Amino acid sequence: MARVRLVEVARAAGVHPGTASRALNPEARDGVSKQTVRRVEQAAKELGYVPNSMARGLRTSRTMVVALVVPDITNPLFPPIVRGAEHVLNAAGYTLVLTDTNNEAETERDQVRALRGRGVDGFIVATARWEDETLQELAEAEVPTVLVNRRNGAGSFPFVGSDDRHGVRLCVEELADLGHRSILHLAGPPNTSTAASRAAAFTQVAAERGLADVYTASADSYSEEAGEEAAAHALHEHPSFTAIVAASDVLALGAQAALAARGLRCPQDVSVTGYNDVDYVRKLTPPLTTVRVPLRREGELAAETLLGLLDGGSSVPTQLLLPVELMRRGTTAPAPAR
Amino acid sequence: MARVRLVEVARAAGVHPGTASRALNPEARDGVSKQTVRRVEQAAKELGYVPNSMARGLRTSRTMVVALVVPDITNPLFPPIVRGAEHVLNAAGYTLVLTDTNNEAETERDQVRALRGRGVDGFIVATARWEDETLQELAEAEVPTVLVNRRNGAGSFPFVGSDDRHGVRLCVEELADLGHRSILHLAGPPNTSTAASRAAAFTQVAAERGLADVYTASADSYSEEAGEEAAAHALHEHPSFTAIVAASDVLALGAQAALAARGLRCPQDVSVTGYNDVDYVRKLTPPLTTVRVPLRREGELAAETLLGLLDGGSSVPTQLLLPVELMRRGTTAPAPAR
DNA sequence: ACCCTTGACACAATCGTTTGTGGAGTCCAG
DNA sequence: CTGGACTCCACAAACGATTGTGTCAAGGGT
Numbered sequence: 001m002a003r004v005r006l007v008e009v010a011r012a013a014g015v016h017p018g019t020a021s022r023a024l025n026p027e028a029r030d031g032v033s034k035q036t037v038r039r040v041e042q043a044a045k046e047l048g049y050v051p052n053s054m055a056r057g058l059r060t061s062r063t064m065v066v067a068l069v070v071p072d073i074t075n076p077l078f079p080p081i082v083r084g085a086e087h088v089l090n091a092a093g094y095t096l097v098l099t100d101t102n103n104e105a106e107t108e109r110d111q112v113r114a115l116r117g118r119g120v121d122g123f124i125v126a127t128a129r130w131e132d133e134t135l136q137e138l139a140e141a142e143v144p145t146v147l148v149n150r151r152n153g154a155g156s157f158p159f160v161g162s163d164d165r166h167g168v169r170l171c172v173e174e175l176a177d178l179g180h181r182s183i184l185h186l187a188g189p190p191n192t193s194t195a196a197s198r199a200a201a202f203t204q205v206a207a208e209r210g211l212a213d214v215y216t217a218s219a220d221s222y223s224e225e226a227g228e229e230a231a232a233h234a235l236h237e238h239p240s241f242t243a244i245v246a247a248s249d250v251l252a253l254g255a256q257a258a259l260a261a262r263g264l265r266c267p268q269d270v271s272v273t274g275y276n277d278v279d280y281v282r283k284l285t286p287p288l289t290t291v292r293v294p295l296r297r298e299g300e301l302a303a304e305t306l307l308g309l310l311d312g313g314s315s316v317p318t319q320l321l322l323p324v325e326l327m328r329r330g331t332t333a334p335a336p337a338r
Numbered sequence: 339m340a341r342v343r344l345v346e347v348a349r350a351a352g353v354h355p356g357t358a359s360r361a362l363n364p365e366a367r368d369g370v371s372k373q374t375v376r377r378v379e380q381a382a383k384e385l386g387y388v389p390n391s392m393a394r395g396l397r398t399s400r401t402m403v404v405a406l407v408v409p410d411i412t413n414p415l416f417p418p419i420v421r422g423a424e425h426v427l428n429a430a431g432y433t434l435v436l437t438d439t440n441n442e443a444e445t446e447r448d449q450v451r452a453l454r455g456r457g458v459d460g461f462i463v464a465t466a467r468w469e470d471e472t473l474q475e476l477a478e479a480e481v482p483t484v485l486v487n488r489r490n491g492a493g494s495f496p497f498v499g500s501d502d503r504h505g506v507r508l509c510v511e512e513l514a515d516l517g518h519r520s521i522l523h524l525a526g527p528p529n530t531s532t533a534a535s536r537a538a539a540f541t542q543v544a545a546e547r548g549l550a551d552v553y554t555a556s557a558d559s560y561s562e563e564a565g566e567e568a569a570a571h572a573l574h575e576h577p578s579f580t581a582i583v584a585a586s587d588v589l590a591l592g593a594q595a596a597l598a599a600r601g602l603r604c605p606q607d608v609s610v611t612g613y614n615d616v617d618y619v620r621k622l623t624p625p626l627t628t629v630r631v632p633l634r635r636e637g638e639l640a641a642e643t644l645l646g647l648l649d650g651g652s653s654v655p656t657q658l659l660l661p662v663e664l665m666r667r668g669t670t671a672p673a674p675a676r
Numbered sequence: 677a678c679c680c681t682t683g684a685c686a687c688a689a690t691c692g693t694t695t696g697t698g699g700a701g702t703c704c705a706g
Numbered sequence: 707c708t709g710g711a712c713t714c715c716a717c718a719a720a721c722g723a724t725t726g727t728g729t730c731a732a733g734g735g736t
Contacts, residue, residue: 005692016716021694028695033714050455054401055692057392058721065435073417074617082411086438090449095456097403098436100424111428117388118433253621279412283591285623343722354686359724366725371684393722396691 004047012043020044024051063119065095066306069112071103071127075222076278077248077295078126081148084299085124092307094121101127103221109134116143122306124299128152130191144309148302149295151193155317158309160302162322164194165201167291170326171245171273172205174289179335180243180271182213184234186255188222188247198247198275213240219251227254228261235262242270242335249274249281249290252331267333277327286330294322342385350381358382362389401457403433404644407450409441409465413560414616415586415633416464419486422637423462430645432459439465441559447472454481460648462640466490467529482647486640487633489531493655496647498640500660502532503539505629508664509583509611510543512627517673518581518609520551522572524593526560526585536585536613551578557589565592566599573600580608580673587612587619587628590669605671615665624668632660 010020015036022028023040032040043049057063068085070078086096099115101108108127112134115123122144128135132152138145139156151159175183185202188195199216206214217234219226227250235241235258244259246252252274256266264270267286274281274290281288301320348358353374360366361378370378381387395401406423408416424434437453439446446465450472453461460482466473470490476483477494489497513521523540526533537554544552555572557564569582569592582597584590590612594604602608605624612619612628619626639658 006694007692017693018695018717019715022715025694031714036714050451052396052692053456054392054395054399055721056694058390058396058692058723059694061392061721063392073411073420076414076617079411079417082436083438086436090437095435095453096437097433098420098424099428099434100421113388115433118391279414280618280621283618284621344724345722355723356687356725357685360685363724369684374684390722393691394724396693396722397724399691 003052004049006049006051009040009044009047009049012047013039015040057119061119063121064093065097065118065120066122066124066303066310067097067099067112067115067120068124069099069101069108069127071101073098073100075250076280077149077276080295081126081299081302084296084301085148085303086299088300088303088307092303094307103127105129105132105134109137112138116141122146122310124148124302124306125157126150128193130193130196144306146302146306146309148298149194151319153193155319158305158318158320160298160305160318160320160322161194162293162298162324164197164321165204167275167293167324167326168198168201168245169205170291170324171275172202172209172211174326174328174332175243175245175271175273176209176211178243178271178332181211181335182238182240183211183215183243183245184231184238184241185214185216186227186231186234186244186246186251187216187218188251189220189226190218192222195247202245213238215241219247219254222248222250224250224254224257227251228257229254231255231258232261235259243332244270244272246272246274249276249278249288251275252281252288252290256331267331269336271332271335273332282327282329289329289332290327292325292327294324297322341390342387344387344389347378347382347385347387350385351377353378395457399457401459402431403435403456403458404460404462404641404648405435405437405450405453405458406462407437407439407446407465409439411436411438413588414618415487415614418633419464419637419640422634422639423486423641424637426638426641426645430641432645441465443467443470443472447475450476454479460484460644462486462637462644463495464488466531468531468534469529482644484640484644484647486636487532489657491531493657496643496656496658498636498643498656498658498660499532500631500636500662502535502659503542505613505631505662505664506536506539506583507543508629508662509613510540510547510549512664512666512670513581513583513609513611514547514549516581516609516670519549519673520576520578521549521581521583522569522576522579523552523554524565524569524572524582524584524589525554525556526589527558527564528556530560533585540583551576553579557585557592560586560588562588562592562595565589566595567592569593569596570599573597573602581670582608582610584610584612587614587616587626589613590619590626590628594669605669607674609670609673611670620665620667627667627670628665630663630665632662635660 010017023032023037099111126149128150130153147159187199217230219230244255274288277290277292348355361370361375437449466488468491485497525537555568557568582593612626615628615630
């Protein structure tokens with residue numbers, strides 16, 4: 001059963017295809033009589049007409065497709081974002097293509113180029129590095145793009161993220177209130193905005209609270225192994241820490257592994273906080289104290305922002321920071337007496 | 339900077355667009371001299387020619403896009419599948435669109451229809467129910483489709499999954515070997531193939547091992563809450579169980595919750611096994627004994643199968659069952675003396 | 677010397693929409 | 707009764723590729 005085309009609908013309604021096209025398109029329905037619109041719609045419904053989006057795309061050069069670029073869909077940070085974005089995109093008639101860059105700048109570049117060739121209308125990018133050539137390409141070509149979760153240095157794109165500084169503040173203050181004076185910040189890889197702003201917030205808040213014995217160690221990536229390694233090294237140098245503020249949940253897990261390796265208990269000996277409140281960390285024992293980030297909402301807002309860009313034209317790049325919340329759980333406790 | 343079209347490449351190479359098209363297409367390169375092919379390729383590269391996939395799609399009615407349908411990308415079961423599928427699809431020049439049905443049959447139907455309208459070349463479906471109208475529609479329209487993880491009753495599509503029966507056998511035998519005689523099977527929702535085959539395997543193996551006191555309880559969905567409820571109910575009726583074989587990891591978590599609610603410890607009082615070996619269950623305390631399923635491989639194979647369908651035409655529907663492996667961890671222990 | 681084959685390319689139709697333009701009809705005012 | 711002003715629609719040209727069918731020349735066989 002071949003697909004029914006616009007011509008058939010037009011014939012059934014006794015009008016010219018062009019007229020049928022306008023009748024079906026709410027934007028252009030002005031020049032068509034109500035009568036005709038009804039007849040065409042009727043015919044379309046009866047024949048089960050589904051417009052051929054390639055023909056349409058060819059003519060209008062809009063595909064109604066947007067791409068979402070993530071480093072690794074396996075990382076529980078991203079599925080909620082994907083979900084949120086897909087939800088609002090679908091509602092607006094867009095289709096979401098997901099692309100997983102495997103955390104490699106090169107694959108990312110290739111993927112994005114391929115997608116551009118496919119005529120994708122816009123990008124939501126969750127992989128931004130601080131210096132990011134892919135994003136630069138997109139900027140130069142003026143491809144509608146919005147950044148989510150992380151941003152780049154150039155700052156030429158709208159960005160939807162969360163209030164990193166406040167999140168870290170919550171952690172540090174909580175720990176300070178619990179009596180901790182000697183705190184390690186386990187930061188993310190330096191080429192990411194999240195790592196940078198969280199680290200900056202850490203030193204600032206530590207200073208505000210008069211914490212003198214603080215230190216920042218950077219992990220090479222947002223992975224448990226990198227976290228463990230960085231934490232182990234830092235703990236070796238500065239065994240005095242009684243608390244660790246990790247820049248992400250997986251880093252916190254790495255930190256806990258490093259503590260365990262040194263025979264330190266969490267939270268009795270050393271408190272640990274995570275970041276993101278990824279799905280499962282509340283089920284661990286002890287459940288991880290962490291900062292809840294509204295990931296799904298980020299995805300939704302990123303999509304909405306992109307939609308705005310797509311039909312509204314370009315406005316001033318928005319920078320949207322969603323509020324975060326401290327989830328007090330089992331990995332934080334009063335500083336041990338020494 | 340407008341995109342360069344085939345005409346421009348042709349002009350640059352001094353040939354007709356039609357010839358340029360053939361020169362660039364490895365399939366049709368026969369009727370073109372090596373000389374010309376080289377000139378055209380050269381020109382294409384210099385001008386940075388990227389074919390307009392909509393124009394091409396309109397003409398060839400192939401979009402080089404396949405859709406992957408998942409119930410909930412937030413469920414850690416699916417990201418590895420997505421990843422595997424995307425990997426092989428990309429390598430073959432295809433683009434993957436992800437669609438999350440939110441576990442609702444109706445959204446699924448709508449999404450699939452919309453995607454069909456978009457001219458998607460094929461589907462990989464991970465949401466199959468035993469009786470599935472969406473799949474029936476796809477079958478009737480003869481849309482290239484392969485099922486992954488779960489299959490439907492009709493069996494009209496190729497399927498890539500894992501050896502459910504063997505996985506359950508491993509669990510039951512392990513528990514029997516540990517001395518358990520009274521085992522509960524916490525099954526998934528009855529309209530899924532995974533639930534059915536795992537439950538069938540359970541009763542079969544239990545019979546083989548001469549286990550008399552066995553019972554199967556079905557959860558309404560693959561969710562922790564449903565698992566807890568079903569397990570709580572079963573434990574209320576049959577307090578004698580010393581082990582639970584859950585049909586999925588999240589169900590196992592639900593079962594553990596139900597045990598805790600009754601004041602029973604795992605594994606000292608009751609052993610529990612999960613299924614799938616989803617990413618984080620090994621980090622729980624105690625780490626979950628479960629069946630490892632090669633999810634990523636499933637995704638890869640599903641994609642390969644679909645590719646075969648797409649250019650090879652239709653062969654006999656394959657049913658591919660990957661081997662599984664028991665991960666002995668902390669939630670299984672010898673049966674307590676009574 | 678003639679015809680036929682064959683290789684290499686040009687030509688033009690085609691995929692299914694959208695959209696600028698023109699034309700037929702109607703209505704009302706001058 | 708004529709001439710605008712409208713309304714509603716038909717016509718046809720795009721969009722950018724692919725592909726069946728010609729065409730032309732060169733080459734080879736007899």
